[in-house]
Amino acid sequence: MKMNLKLASVAVAALLIGSAANAQEVIGYITKSATNAGWMMINQGAEDAAAAEGVTLVAVGPAFQGDLSSQLEVFENLVAQGAAAIAVAPVDSAGIAPAVNDAMAAGIPVVAVDTGVSGADVTSFVATDNYAVAKVQGAVAATLIEDGQPIIYVTGNQAQSTGQERRNGFVEAFTAARPNSEILEVPTEWNSQEAQEGVEAILNSRQDIAMVANAWDGGTMGAIAALRNLGYGAGDVKLVGFDGASDAIVAMREGWVHANTAQMLYQMGYQGIRAAAAAARGEAVSPRIDTGFFLVTPSTAAVYSAMVGIE
Amino acid sequence: MTDIVQDRAGRSLQDRAVVAMVKFFRADWSGAFLAIVILGIAIELATTGRPFFHPSNLMTILNNSAAIGVIAAGMTLVIITAGIDLSVGSVMGMTAALTGYVVSFWGFPPSLAILTGLALGLAVGAFNGSLVAYFGMPAFIVTLAGLSIWRGTGHLTTGAQATPELPNTFDYFGRFNPFSGLREAYNNGELTGLWHSIGGFVDANWINFFRTFQMSMLIFIGFFIVLTIIIANTRYGRWVYAIGSNEPGARQAGINTARYMLITYMFCSFTAALGALLFLGRAPYAKSDYGQMWELDAIAAVVIGGTSLFGGRGSLWGTFMGVILLKLINNGLTLAQLDTFWQMVVTGLIILVAVGIDIVRQSKNPESVRKLLAAIAAVMAFLACMTPGAIYLRAKIAILEHNAAEAMRAAGQQLAPGHNARLLSPSELEAFQTAAQANITAAALLSLLVIAAGYVVFRGKALLTWLLAAGFVAMIVPLVALGYQITAPFLVLGAVVAMGSNFVFTIFKKARMLDANAS
Numbered sequence: 001m002k003m004n005l006k007l008a009s010v011a012v013a014a015l016l017i018g019s020a021a022n023a024q025e026v027i028g029y030i031t032k033s034a035t036n037a038g039w040m041m042i043n044q045g046a047e048d049a050a051a052a053e054g055v056t057l058v059a060v061g062p063a064f065q066g067d068l069s070s071q072l073e074v075f076e077n078l079v080a081q082g083a084a085a086i087a088v089a090p091v092d093s094a095g096i097a098p099a100v101n102d103a104m105a106a107g108i109p110v111v112a113v114d115t116g117v118s119g120a121d122v123t124s125f126v127a128t129d130n131y132a133v134a135k136v137q138g139a140v141a142a143t144l145i146e147d148g149q150p151i152i153y154v155t156g157n158q159a160q161s162t163g164q165e166r167r168n169g170f171v172e173a174f175t176a177a178r179p180n181s182e183i184l185e186v187p188t189e190w191n192s193q194e195a196q197e198g199v200e201a202i203l204n205s206r207q208d209i210a211m212v213a214n215a216w217d218g219g220t221m222g223a224i225a226a227l228r229n230l231g232y233g234a235g236d237v238k239l240v241g242f243d244g245a246s247d248a249i250v251a252m253r254e255g256w257v258h259a260n261t262a263q264m265l266y267q268m269g270y271q272g273i274r275a276a277a278a279a280a281r282g283e284a285v286s287p288r289i290d291t292g293f294f295l296v297t298p299s300t301a302a303v304y305s306a307m308v309g310i311e
Numbered sequence: 312m313t314d315i316v317q318d319r320a321g322r323s324l325q326d327r328a329v330v331a332m333v334k335f336f337r338a339d340w341s342g343a344f345l346a347i348v349i350l351g352i353a354i355e356l357a358t359t360g361r362p363f364f365h366p367s368n369l370m371t372i373l374n375n376s377a378a379i380g381v382i383a384a385g386m387t388l389v390i391i392t393a394g395i396d397l398s399v400g401s402v403m404g405m406t407a408a409l410t411g412y413v414v415s416f417w418g419f420p421p422s423l424a425i426l427t428g429l430a431l432g433l434a435v436g437a438f439n440g441s442l443v444a445y446f447g448m449p450a451f452i453v454t455l456a457g458l459s460i461w462r463g464t465g466h467l468t469t470g471a472q473a474t475p476e477l478p479n480t481f482d483y484f485g486r487f488n489p490f491s492g493l494r495e496a497y498n499n500g501e502l503t504g505l506w507h508s509i510g511g512f513v514d515a516n517w518i519n520f521f522r523t524f525q526m527s528m529l530i531f532i533g534f535f536i537v538l539t540i541i542i543a544n545t546r547y548g549r550w551v552y553a554i555g556s557n558e559p560g561a562r563q564a565g566i567n568t569a570r571y572m573l574i575t576y577m578f579c580s581f582t583a584a585l586g587a588l589l590f591l592g593r594a595p596y597a598k599s600d601y602g603q604m605w606e607l608d609a610i611a612a613v614v615i616g617g618t619s620l621f622g623g624r625g626s627l628w629g630t631f632m633g634v635i636l637l638k639l640i641n642n643g644l645t646l647a648q649l650d651t652f653w654q655m656v657v658t659g660l661i662i663l664v665a666v667g668i669d670i671v672r673q674s675k676n677p678e679s680v681r682k683l684l685a686a687i688a689a690v691m692a693f694l695a696c697m698t699p700g701a702i703y704l705r706a707k708i709a710i711l712e713h714n715a716a717e718a719m720r721a722a723g724q725q726l727a728p729g730h731n732a733r734l735l736s737p738s739e740l741e742a743f744q745t746a747a748q749a750n751i752t753a754a755a756l757l758s759l760l761v762i763a764a765g766y767v768v769f770r771g772k773a774l775l776t777w778l779l780a781a782g783f784v785a786m787i788v789p790l791v792a793l794g795y796q797i798t799a800p801f802l803v804l805g806a807v808v809a810m811g812s813n814f815v816f817t818i819f820k821k822a823r824m825l826d827a828n829a830s
Binding site: 035185194197202 | 358365367368371372374375466471472473475485486488491518522523525593594595596598599600601603604638641642645646648651652654727
């Protein structure tokens with residue numbers, strides 16, 4: 001899983017030779033991160049699906065989060081070496097499109113996982129409907145505060161469809177329910193340090209912030225650190241997360257987090273590789289597979305924990 | 312520090328101002344400092360509520376500068392020796408992850424884990440430094456390899472998993488507040504007499520001041536003070552500069568350059584490990600992907616602070632200012648709620664301004680200074696122009712895109728979703744046309760001002776410059792009448808800078824004269 005990028009093409013070649021011997025089909029899986037807690041769950045799902053389907057998974061992560069050029073390079077290598085299908089989580093929806101077009105033209109099915117591709121058709125798009133889930137997040141967040149109380153929203157990368165859809169969905173649903181509440185944004189590129197510093201700056205300059213909502217749970221954890229740095233206790237400022245990452249669920253039990261729209265991360269990886277394997281066998285695959293979500297609140301946290309295996 | 316009452320040289324107020332100005336601009340840190348002040352004023356104007364220059368906000372910036380700040384200090388010394396260390400971000404990430412790992416999963420007591428982390432930093436530095444100093448390998452390549460090796464090692468040893476929350480001992484490197492105990496005791500009613508009144512004072516000013524008075528900031532400032540004293544007063548400090556300005560010469564003079572370079576790289580990696588501890592003191596958990604791209608931030612801070620990438624020249628306080636400028640940009644632009652993509656553009660521009668001031672400062676040429684001031688006036692005119700200009704351009708572009716998409720549809724092409732999104736409804740089209748109409752006058756007027764200011768950059772006749780300054784002032788009234796109050800601060804600043812550029816030669820002449828008299 002944590003394979004060095006520079007070794008990727010060598011590894012692809014080696015695995016393809018090996019696969020010819022034991023006649024297992026090779027599915028390329030280009031992930032977005034091997035170190036992010038949420039992505040590790042997705043990657044786990046992908047590995048389990050590959051084992052269940054009896055295919056060989058060649059998983060490659062980018063050199064650093066958000067590195068498009070390395071993803072393009074790996075993509076071309078996989079196509080050149082003749083992978084049976086490719087599952088990709090693009091770091092840049094539009095940037096990956098030319099590579100996707102080439103692969104599809106060469107007859108290799110491409111499944112987009114988590115983040116869509118804009119400007120190219122894919123065999124299937126397996127992901128949470130970020131916009132719809134973010135609307136749920138915004139509506140739930142609105143119920144936690146009074147109209148007129150200002151809140152902070154920690155955004156994800158606004159150059160990506162995932163970041164844009166989550167922000168837009170949240171803002172639309174929240175503003176509809178709480179039209180007089182000001183939303184102060186902390187821009188990040190999915191980096192919890194940026195979230196922590198931005199939230200700390202705003203909380204320190206204004207005393208009236210009632211809630212911090214986050215586009216992903218790395219931001220939620222950064223926001224908790226910011227609150228602790230300023231001496232706030234659990235519950236002084238409401239927190240709303242997105243992802244259902246295990247550390248955010250633990251923080252919910254401690255009273256920091258009040259609602260979290262969990263993506264079915266494991267399912268995303270699992271369904272993504274299953275769709276890729278099915279497409280590689282020439283079976284029909286639904287062009288859009290919605291992996292759903294789970295609204296985690298203090299009352300449903302136990303159910304969710306049991307479901308995804310958080311102790 | 313000229314005393315107003317007793318100036319023994321009997322100089323006039325004006326002379327003393329000139330002397331103070333020259334003294335200020337001789338300091339390596341003046342470029343970054345000036346950029347901080349300019350940016351601070353701009354953010355002050357753009358934000359409402361609590362002032363930007365509030366001590367509590369400044370302390371928050373210092374707190375969040377601490378981790379990258381100490382690393383930039385180590386980087387400064389390496390760069391002064393004409394070297395570079397690209398591995399600091401990875402070393403920071405690895406030591407942060409491993410320190411957290413041994414304390415969380417191996418049951419190390421926090422103090423031992425901290426020592427492990429610091430020792431690890433020294434060991435990595437010894438590895439990097441030996442290759443550079445004793446094996447003659449280029450620092451750029453050695454530390455670029457290190458960037459990959461140490462990041463990978465961090466991921467491998469900890470499985471790239473986040474640790475649970477760290478023990479409170481780590482708070483002493485970060486969020487611990489020396490006054491929190493006192494405040495708690497006061498609130499519990501345990502204090503009497505003088506302590507009671509001190510406790511009351513702390514409690515009353517908690518949110519406004521004491522809340523952000525934290526260890527991060529204290530360690531950060533203390534570290535710089537101690538390091539400056541060491542560099543200024545030890546042989547090591549002098550050798551570092553000597554090696555950077557002329558390494559073969561230093562060796563011939565009998566300096567063991569290899570040993571001092573090794574020490575410098577060890578110190579730099581040590582600061583990366585210390586930075587990791589300072590970061591852990593404020594972070595939610597320990598994880599091996601901390602510190603990504605920090606090497607670039609550290610190098611940027613060092614260069615913004617006036618240190619030469621070619622070695623031999625630079626100062627720690629310049630780096631201090633550079634770090635604060637970088638953090639101030641993030642903090643200020645977030646508070647000003649500037650659009651995300653604009654933040655990226657503005658961040659780059661501010662760095663250019665800081666480095667531009669530094670280069671002009673070093674040139675010691677009055678014409679360069681005048682050009683810089685005129686250029687700033689042109690930028691102010693441009694910023695003022697952007698307010699109506701952006702609305703005008705956006706409206707015009709929207710109409711253009713609509714027409715292009717219409718033309719494609721008329722030609723019978725199938726439209727992609729991106730094209731459809733650019734089609735406007737009749738009412739939208741009308742709104743954009745009105746917006747373009749309403750803003751064209753102001754945009755045109757201000758564009759003229761931009762062109763005039765741009766001309767003055769290259770042809771700086773005194774009369775022309777006065778006319779330009781007058782132009783700035785004259786613009787204010789009609790623009791405010793048109794409803795562009797927001798452009799007024801830019802125009803005022805532009806007028807001041809343009810007028811100031813006329814005095815540059817006089818001030819330089821005066822300064823040179825005073826300098827000659829003094830010596």
